[in-house]
Amino acid sequence: MTDQSSGELKTHFSHKPQECPKCGHRPVAEIWYGEMAVTEQLLAEIKAGRVVLGGCCLEDPIWECARCHWQGIQDDKTERKAT
Numbered sequence: 001m002t003d004q005s006s007g008e009l010k011t012h013f014s015h016k017p018q019e020c021p022k023c024g025h026r027p028v029a030e031i032w033y034g035e036m037a038v039t040e041q042l043l044a045e046i047k048a049g050r051v052v053l054g055g056c057c058l059e060d061p062i063w064e065c066a067r068c069h070w071q072g073i074q075d076d077k078t079e080r081k082a083t
């Protein structure tokens, strides 16, 4: 039995995918959470589509496609979350 239609395309990866599994855009950006100093280098990373700043409420997805907003989840992280 195959289940291909779970609505949102949220995929678990053990490693950061090279390119977006949805639209093929690359690089896939990393979502950074929490407060951090906004440096010129960080701004450059965001501009290049390699980093996306996350909000304070989201926790699971750590990768996001800057083009189609696909979000990826890391396997290890979800397992660790059992608190």
Ligand SMILES: [Zn+2]
Pocket (backbone or CB within 6 Å): 020, 021, 022, 023, 024, 025, 065, 066, 067, 068, 069, 070
């Ligand atoms: Zn994409």
